[in-house]
Amino acid sequence: MKIGTLKTIKAFKDWFIIKARNEGSEISVEETHQLLQEKEPVVLLDIREKDEIVLGYIKGAAFLPQGLLNVKMEELLPDKNVPVVVYCAGGIRSLAAAKLMKEKGYAHVFSMAKGIDGWQKAGYEVVSDSELTPDQLHRYSRHLMLKEVGMEGQLRLLKAKVLLVGAGGLGCPAGLYLAASGVGTIGIIDSDRVDLTNLQRQILHGLADVGRPKTESAKEAIHRINPDVKVVTYQERLTSQNVIEIFRQYDIVVDGSDNFPTKYLVNDASFFTGKPYVYGGVFQFEGQASVFFPKERGPCLRCLFPEPPPPGLVPS
Amino acid sequence: MEVHVRIPAPLKKLTGERDVIHAQGKTVGEVLRWLTETYPGLKERLRDERGEMRRFISIYVNDEDIRFIQNLETPLKEGDQISIIPAIAGGSLES
Numbered sequence: 001m002k003i004g005t006l007k008t009i010k011a012f013k014d015w016f017i018i019k020a021r022n023e024g025s026e027i028s029v030e031e032t033h034q035l036l037q038e039k040e041p042v043v044l045l046d047i048r049e050k051d052e053i054v055l056g057y058i059k060g061a062a063f064l065p066q067g068l069l070n071v072k073m074e075e076l077l078p079d080k081n082v083p084v085v086v087y088c089a090g091g092i093r094s095l096a097a098a099k100l101m102k103e104k105g106y107a108h109v110f111s112m113a114k115g116i117d118g119w120q121k122a123g124y125e126v127v128s129d130s131e132l133t134p135d136q137l138h139r140y141s142r143h144l145m146l147k148e149v150g151m152e153g154q155l156r157l158l159k160a161k162v163l164l165v166g167a168g169g170l171g172c173p174a175g176l177y178l179a180a181s182g183v184g185t186i187g188i189i190d191s192d193r194v195d196l197t198n199l200q201r202q203i204l205h206g207l208a209d210v211g212r213p214k215t216e217s218a219k220e221a222i223h224r225i226n227p228d229v230k231v232v233t234y235q236e237r238l239t240s241q242n243v244i245e246i247f248r249q250y251d252i253v254v255d256g257s258d259n260f261p262t263k264y265l266v267n268d269a270s271f272f273t274g275k276p277y278v279y280g281g282v283f284q285f286e287g288q289a290s291v292f293f294p295k296e297r298g299p300c301l302r303c304l305f306p307e308p309p310p311p312g313l314v315p316s
Numbered sequence: 317m318e319v320h321v322r323i324p325a326p327l328k329k330l331t332g333e334r335d336v337i338h339a340q341g342k343t344v345g346e347v348l349r350w351l352t353e354t355y356p357g358l359k360e361r362l363r364d365e366r367g368e369m370r371r372f373i374s375i376y377v378n379d380e381d382i383r384f385i386q387n388l389e390t391p392l393k394e395g396d397q398i399s400i401i402p403a404i405a406g407g408s409l410e411s
Contacts, residue, residue, distance in 0.1 A: 257405070281404030282404065283324070283404045286325040286404070288401075304403075305403040306371040307371040309403060
């Protein structure tokens, strides 16, 4: 589409909004709230799409997506004299819908200005049928809009348990994103303490954390972003003694370790416990990333590099 | 025949900090021989005491691991890209 066309469309949209507003078919969220308190019959019509409604709606609303309005409105609302308040997310689509309903002969149709966003901002109640709390619906709303995540994906994230091996240069950013996205349980195993030289890249730790166990400062940083995440810390080294028992409790293992013995230990334990192994390695400005999941017939780290280098031969 | 060899960061010290080297050879083996003769420090890093390719370094021709083609006998075309991919233990630059 050319820029000129876009501009024309925008100009038309602005014109339409001004015209519809001048026709006096808009009412504010406060007026709508008032109207709903009164005993008079009034229909509150939510014309948003399904994926918007799951995020919350106004109690008592009837639902009819905008696309179906033209063919279904008379079936849903046979009485054209009942007052109708139409709302959408921000109050634009509902203007068009109210105009359409007027043309169909509805006598008292209003569009709720500023939509459910304005309703919520004014402090009025929004209800939801979702398993998520209202705070979670709000926090994850941008995920819920993505069809690749949506409600189903968000619930899976919240139930997921991810283990971070190492809270260093790789583990820190991974941990931040996992926590922000709403992964329900994050385990962190690291035996190190924060050093001043870590701070330039290990972004879960701050200056005040120097000398503290990395697991502790990582846990605090994660909770600053998302207090709902359950963080399990292991202030110890990963060894052949503890690895199986720890891995068993997680769905996915993310390896941010900085040495070959640990990388091969993580690989082998992921293989035997059947967990997907998220692998990463960095050297200066080069990096490698992969997911090894032999249980789903993929290769493992040993398929890529059959043996770790002997100590001393390569820098780590 | 000229091909391009990508040198990974951990080996750049041995190639005068060059990360792409234009090398000659009709097979992967020939190119690696040319490379280790031109940059002798690379030999010890790529091959073990018996002259075998080290098992923590993978060689790719374009996007294929040579172990799944014809290994060092893999024939090359003009302009092929050879990548030397070593195992990297990352996250830290210390030690």
